[in-house]
Amino acid sequence: MYKIVKKQELTTNIYLMEVEAKRVAKTCEPGQFVIVRMDSEGERIPLTICDYNREKGTITIVFQTVGAGTKMMAQLEEGEYFHDFVGPLGRPSELVEQPLEEVKSKKILFVAGGVGAAPVYPQVKWLHEHGIAADVIVGSKTKDLLILEKEMESVAGNLYVTTDDGSYGRSGMVTQTIKDLVAEGKKYDLCIAIGPMIMMKFVCLLTKELEIPTVVSLNPIMVDGTGMCGACRVTVGGKVKFACVDGPEFDGHEVNFDEAMRRQQIYKTAEGRAMLALEEGETHHGGCGNCQ
Amino acid sequence: MDVLKRIPVREQDAKERATNFKEVCLGYNKEEAMEEASRCINCKNAQCVKGCPVAIQIPQFIEQVKNGNIEEAYRIISESSALPAVCGRVCPQESQCEGKCIRGFKGDPISIGKLERFVADWARENGIKPTPAAQKNGKKVAVIGSGPAGLTCAGDLAKMGYDVTIFEALHEAGGVLVYGIPEFRLPKSGVVAKEIENVKSLGVHIETNVVVGKSVTIDQLMDEEGFHAVFIGSGAGLPKFMGIPGENANGVFSANEYLTRSNLMKAFDPDSRTPIMHGKKVAVVGGGNVAMDAARTALRLGAEVHIVYRRSEEELPARVEEVHHAKEEGIIFDLLTNPIEILSDDKGWVTGMKCIHMELGEPDESGRRRPVEVPGSEFVMELDTVIMSLGTSPNPLISSTTKGLDTNKWKCIIADENNGKTTKEGVYAGGDAVTGAATVILAMGAGKAAAKGIDEYLSAK
Ligand SMILES: Cc1cc2nc3c(=O)[nH]c(=O)nc-3n(C[C@H](O)[C@H](O)[C@H](O)COP(=O)(O)OP(=O)(O)OC[C@H]3O[C@@H](n4cnc5c(N)ncnc54)[C@H](O)[C@@H]3O)c2cc1C
Ligand SMILES: Cc1cc2nc3c(=O)[nH]c(=O)nc-3n(C[C@H](O)[C@H](O)[C@H](O)COP(=O)(O)OP(=O)(O)OC[C@H]3O[C@@H](n4cnc5c(N)ncnc54)[C@H](O)[C@@H]3O)c2cc1C
Ligand code: SF4
Ligand code: SF4
Ligand code: FES
Numbered sequence: 001m002y003k004i005v006k007k008q009e010l011t012t013n014i015y016l017m018e019v020e021a022k023r024v025a026k027t028c029e030p031g032q033f034v035i036v037r038m039d040s041e042g043e044r045i046p047l048t049i050c051d052y053n054r055e056k057g058t059i060t061i062v063f064q065t066v067g068a069g070t071k072m073m074a075q076l077e078e079g080e081y082f083h084d085f086v087g088p089l090g091r092p093s094e095l096v097e098q099p100l101e102e103v104k105s106k107k108i109l110f111v112a113g114g115v116g117a118a119p120v121y122p123q124v125k126w127l128h129e130h131g132i133a134a135d136v137i138v139g140s141k142t143k144d145l146l147i148l149e150k151e152m153e154s155v156a157g158n159l160y161v162t163t164d165d166g167s168y169g170r171s172g173m174v175t176q177t178i179k180d181l182v183a184e185g186k187k188y189d190l191c192i193a194i195g196p197m198i199m200m201k202f203v204c205l206l207t208k209e210l211e212i213p214t215v216v217s218l219n220p221i222m223v224d225g226t227g228m229c230g231a232c233r234v235t236v237g238g239k240v241k242f243a244c245v246d247g248p249e250f251d252g253h254e255v256n257f258d259e260a261m262r263r264q265q266i267y268k269t270a271e272g273r274a275m276l277a278l279e280e281g282e283t284h285h286g287g288c289g290n291c292q
Numbered sequence: 293m294d295v296l297k298r299i300p301v302r303e304q305d306a307k308e309r310a311t312n313f314k315e316v317c318l319g320y321n322k323e324e325a326m327e328e329a330s331r332c333i334n335c336k337n338a339q340c341v342k343g344c345p346v347a348i349q350i351p352q353f354i355e356q357v358k359n360g361n362i363e364e365a366y367r368i369i370s371e372s373s374a375l376p377a378v379c380g381r382v383c384p385q386e387s388q389c390e391g392k393c394i395r396g397f398k399g400d401p402i403s404i405g406k407l408e409r410f411v412a413d414w415a416r417e418n419g420i421k422p423t424p425a426a427q428k429n430g431k432k433v434a435v436i437g438s439g440p441a442g443l444t445c446a447g448d449l450a451k452m453g454y455d456v457t458i459f460e461a462l463h464e465a466g467g468v469l470v471y472g473i474p475e476f477r478l479p480k481s482g483v484v485a486k487e488i489e490n491v492k493s494l495g496v497h498i499e500t501n502v503v504v505g506k507s508v509t510i511d512q513l514m515d516e517e518g519f520h521a522v523f524i525g526s527g528a529g530l531p532k533f534m535g536i537p538g539e540n541a542n543g544v545f546s547a548n549e550y551l552t553r554s555n556l557m558k559a560f561d562p563d564s565r566t567p568i569m570h571g572k573k574v575a576v577v578g579g580g581n582v583a584m585d586a587a588r589t590a591l592r593l594g595a596e597v598h599i600v601y602r603r604s605e606e607e608l609p610a611r612v613e614e615v616h617h618a619k620e621e622g623i624i625f626d627l628l629t630n631p632i633e634i635l636s637d638d639k640g641w642v643t644g645m646k647c648i649h650m651e652l653g654e655p656d657e658s659g660r661r662r663p664v665e666v667p668g669s670e671f672v673m674e675l676d677t678v679i680m681s682l683g684t685s686p687n688p689l690i691s692s693t694t695k696g697l698d699t700n701k702w703k704c705i706i707a708d709e710n711n712g713k714t715t716k717e718g719v720y721a722g723g724d725a726v727t728g729a730a731t732v733i734l735a736m737g738a739g740k741a742a743a744k745g746i747d748e749y750l751s752a753k
Pocket of ligand 5: 221222225226228229230232242244
């Protein structure tokens with residue numbers, strides 16, 4: 001059992017939790033993820049490691065409630081426990097693995113969309129701790145959904161906030177901000193984009209044109225996270241890869257995003273039903289017409 | 293009674309069981325077991341024992357069953373096997389113990405597996421447990437993986453007095469016994485969980501949610517956590533795909549994913565939170581036990597199911613009993629058929645599978661006749677789900693993070709068959725991680741041999 005030592009609602013439907021998981025905290029690196037189960041009947045839910053404290057033996061996760069699983073998870077409180085918490089899974093960020101000198105010589109741009117700000121933060125922080133200032137674009141639909149702005153500000157070189165509806169910061173999608181920055185004469189050697197699949201797709205289309213090498217962190221459907229089921233397979237550079245062991249980070253210009261987005265939908269109807277059952281409780285008797 | 297005929301075992305009716313996940317085979321009761329046992333002629337030089345990879349003293353335990361002394365029969369089996377309720381259910385007996393039984397020359401061999409299962413079930417129902425070691429010897433051994441190899445090795449070492457911890461990557465112990473083999477063949481809470489409890493009652497600790505090679509390495513276990521030896525029983529879990537066009541379409545799954553969702557994550561239960569694809573027409577590609585399990589699971593979830601296999605019935609690698617059960621339940625066998633492409637609609641969902649007919653040519657390296665394509669025989673099967681069951685190979689997670697641990701070209705860990713010794717000092721291995729996908733009893737045999745090897749190594753130190 002893994003104790004929740006801190007819980008915070010960052011904004012509507014986005015939660016941060018700090019969880020005791022000694023083994024994970026001892027060996028994890030930025031870019032890796034965990035799989036959690038809230039109780040003995042729960043689904044296995046993959047979440048990026050957003051921060052870690054080796055002394056305290058804790059891991060910080062940030063998640064958005066999207067379906068039944070994450071909705072129920074949001075109801076866990078400080079002092080309660082996760083039934084299962086396994087990791088670190090996947091490969092660490094290439095940044096951490098590369099020689100520091102090489103990383104220092106690069107001008108890096110991070111692009112975070114929505115809850116993607118959470119996994120971007122530890123990487124920017126890691127660079128900051130190693131004396132490297134990276135530029136960061138954080139985008140969200142609207143002002144209320146923006147998270148970790150202060151934290152990001154304290155570790156980023158320049159922080160650019162943009163909202164789709166213009167309710168805060170710049171106005172428009174993250175791709176607009178990338179275009180603006182490049183038009184202003186900024187040059188980048190590397191872009192790291194983490195967020196919804198559709199955002200990563202459009203960032204990659206743009207950075208390919210701009211010839212900025214781009215790394216993305218994919219979040220396909222997963223079960224075990226150790227290479228055993230193949231649910232997480234994605235096509236990268238024409239080859240089939242298992243995101244949980246070969247990734248989750250990949251060369252964004254090589255990823256087949258259309259396939260990846262399509263594969264994320266596999267359980268959408270099933271999920272919809274589970275969600276309705278959760279929301280409507282006893283009153284859910286298949287009125288939607290989708291149930292057999 | 294006709295001594296040439298076995299006492300039939302009661303089974304759930306095929307029509308009925310095709311719609312539920314309850315166990316297919318109901319097993320013998322005591323009278324039936326005693327009657328079947330009385331057919332055994334208690335051979336002096338018993339061939340059946342030679343067919344059993346862990347050499348259970350078969351005539352001796354059957355003699356006790358014949359006399360109605362079930363507790364003593366259980367004690368005899370327990371000397372050689374830690375998981376008799378499992379083996380009695382899933383061993384390929386026809387090619388092992390029963391395949392060698394002398395009775396089989398003229399009539400039916402003794403139902404050794406069903407008797408073993410009866411004894412183990414009786415012991416469980418009557419609360420009989422194996423006896424733990426009298427004294428601990430203070431030496432620590434780490435076991436990686438809680439499948440049959442790991443459980444057996446851990447159980448044997450604990451009985452010798454070692455302090456054993458099993459590290460398991462998943463959230464539940466049991467390996468393939470919990471995530472792969474379905475409930476209707478091997479009940480989880482009723483049988484597997486109880487057998488694991490028995491291993492725990494010998495003093496074995498099980499730490500779940502630890503992926504060795506990620507959460508901790510073998511070197512860290514030995515240098516920092518004080519383990520004197522390590523046994524690797526991590527299985528062969530990596531699924532193969534065919535590499536044909538369309539294989540990433542929505543609705544194509546590996547058997548591992550499909551079975552894990554249904555078994556480990558309980559998606560077969562309508563109340564479960566885990567989603568699973570409820571296909572209407574499903575093709576399972578492959579012909580092994582895994583393919584039969586995936587097919588029979590899909591059938592129970594309401595689909596019309598086809599087994600698509602490129603060789604003929606004779607070469608089907610699955611156990612005879614499983615093929616027989618699958619047919620009885622209404623699985624359709626499309627033999628000498630090979631998929632060449634998966635077709636999908638404009639949204640990427642599977643609509644069909646293009647296949648080609650095969651015929652058998654000259655024998656290949658495996659001695660089986662090689663299937664060759666019949667030119668121009670392509671045709672399309674309409675489907676909404678395809679389950680790939682083409683075999684599995686060992687996961688390189690451990691071998692790639694452990695210096696000095698050698699593997700062969702199939703990524704199997706190299707280990708001495710007699711004692712499990714690997715190329716790294718103090719590290720032993722066995723089961724599917726060494727042999728590639730095999731059987732429960734072979735994995736147990738390897739776990740046993742390694743426990744002996746580890747004991748010899750640590751006693752000499
Ligand atoms: C490597 C990785 C890292 C991730 N990191 C984060 C993170 O830091 N914060 C965050 O909010 N989310 C993250 N996600 C996505 C998160 O796992 C999903 O939002 C979550 O599984 C949805 O579960 P649910 O039951 O609430 O949703 P439902 O929509 O009810 O999901 C039902 C089923 O679909 C699967 N599923 C649906 N959407 C996804 C998805 N996008 N990714 C994986 N499985 C999915 C679930 O596993 C489940 O089996 C990550 C995913 C991956 C693979
Ligand atoms: C669907 C199916 C049906 C089968 N039917 C039969 C049958 O009828 N009869 C028969 O005899 N055999 C059958 N088999 C084969 C049999 O189950 C296997 O040969 C046997 O389970 C192998 O045992 P094992 O202990 O070597 O490995 P497994 O049972 O595979 O156990 C390995 C365990 O190690 C864990 N692990 C892996 N990597 C790590 C790591 N890095 N860190 C920690 N833990 C790790 C895994 O999660 C798993 O729990 C079947 C197999 C399948 C998949
Ligand atoms: S363990 Fe398997 S092979 Fe050995 S006697 Fe039992 S059923 Fe037969
Ligand atoms: S070979 Fe057959 S008859 Fe002989 S001891 Fe074994 S089970 Fe009994
Ligand atoms: S999640 Fe199962 S193989 Fe990647």
